[in-house]
Amino acid sequence: MTGLRGTDEPLSALYDAALFDLDGVLYLQEDPIPQAPDGVAAARAAGMRIGFVTNNASRRAPTVVALLGRVGVKATEDEVVTAAQASAALLAEELPAGSAVLIVGAQGLADEVADVGLRPVRSADEKPAAVVQGFAKEVGWEQLAEAAVALRSGARWVATNRDFTIPSTRGPLPGNGSLVAVLTTALRREPDVIVGKPHPRLHQESVRRIGADRPLVVGDRLDTDIAGAVNGGADSLLVMTGVTDASGLLAARSGERPTYVAADLLSGLTEPHPAVPAGWTVTADGSGLVLGGAGSSLDALRALATAAWALPGADDDAWPGPSAVRADGAAAQEALDSLGL
Template sequence: MTPVANAAAPVDRRAPEESGAPIDCVLFDLDGVVYHGPEPISGAVEGINFLHEQSIPVNYVTNNATRTAGVVAEHISTLGINTTPAEVTTSAQVLAGRLAERFGTGALIYLVGATGLATALESEGLTLTHNLDDGPVAIAQGLDPDITYQAIVRACEAITSGIEWWATNPDYSMVGPRSRVPGNGAFIDMLSKLTGAQPTVVGKPSPHMMEFAARRIGAQRPLMVGDRLDTDIEGGNSAGFETALVLTGVHDIHDALRARPGLRPTYILPSLRGLPKLIDGEDTYGSAGGALGSAGCRIVDGQLCLDDSAHSGAAIVQDALRLAWEAMDRGDNVAPGNLPRRIHD
């Protein structure tokens, strides 16, 4: 298994009403949450601009190491959400920070990656090389869409030399225009099989990614919002943050039902349009401390049963999931029953 920097077991999180502080920062994944390619996802502009109006800081936490924070900020701004580079945290920035902490300014780093990673490393005062004979202290590896066979061979040689191997993110695949395409994780897997080595990975689901972003803001009670349980939600949970699974991307409510404890979200959001209710703590939305087995949901013969009049609401879905998780953690089998896969605002 690929080691993850600063990995930690998921921590117990208190219910929001017990935490003693309001949500004071929202961290977002991007693809599947804020946008699909060049287009904003329905509800994203309204939800994030609401946070701006309430002066609640935001930060965009992305495993994509090929683009600089400035390019990402410009992309988000074109959607109608004013964004500065300081509001973007990339896995390249996190990796550069870790290497600078470990080896110091001026350390020589063997680069396997694109412009986003090179820029982040140089901004931390690190020196880059593509030549193993220069004596680099570590390898920094991120996705390089233009990588050649010769560069792969040189990467194998660098890893086999025994210097530390660090990587930006473990995402195995990405959505291309016509099919799924290899992500950085696919190259990690290939290089690992060729060399027998494993890198330390700093991107999601590493909690360090979330902690890095929240620390930049000085947040006391961050909320992590994402569409993937195994990166966004797991990473937020591992950092001890509350998490929200937004249903505009990869994973749905049935995926959340089957998730192991470390991948279970605190909240369900149909889209980012639901952020005002969540942030304001309206009773109609529900909370992490909601009563299990409320009048709107129960387990009957191993099946979740939601009242027809309420089964499409976020609050009742959250209560149903908590009821099911409690039963499953006791060893019971719980089927979805009439639990919907997705709900709407």
């Protein structure tokens, strides 16, 4: 994709389903994100099917529904699709019923494994056929050590996701990918399978469960949500309420570029997305960009992203970052300041 797509119709009218990421889109840890509940409600009112899709493997569907309820988002258990569910389903396809699976992660991950007819264990002495690793705050040296023993003995290694960070109100914190990296370093090998976004398994499971024909993936991360949509052949909406900032969007490579971008979920689903953002001009100046004109900061970001992705070398680390963007005029400088560029 060389630029953001435009439409005069709201996205809620163009797609039959919305597959929402959770942390960074609907809440930050357990703090609600403004406009998110109204955005989900608007999608429902427009007739969209709803999926709540998360790489987080520590919470089961009832817990996710309860958390969503606390931040003002109505949800049902059959709308929740987690990397833990998809990982357990994959293991059930590969292993005989009753096989031992070593759990690195929360009890919710163990329960998902048990629900598909496998036997969750916590010790490598149980001779597990596989190790499944998901994020949990309680994961520490003891769980990682048991996994190392099991993996060196030939167990299959399934990681629910490789998110190196998770968003929080205090900034990004270590995620499951950071814990996977501990074992990767110790064992000098990679997981056999990574189930969660951006890998297609979780997206395929979500589409199947929700029954979507034309889904829109909604997320806040380029490397998981948006790349997962690209890998799954789906369009995507990036909301600027979580991990990705303006500089990160301008630096996105072709496999991580969203179809649309919005400040928040409600406006992203209910307002038009201009193909040519009104009021702004962007010109290339050497390897950088010059923003001129006036208008909303979001439209400035749309214009800058399309221009940045068209620069020579935009896919090979040639983008030098926010220092390569400068303003022509006071209005443009104000927009760049508001975007952190």
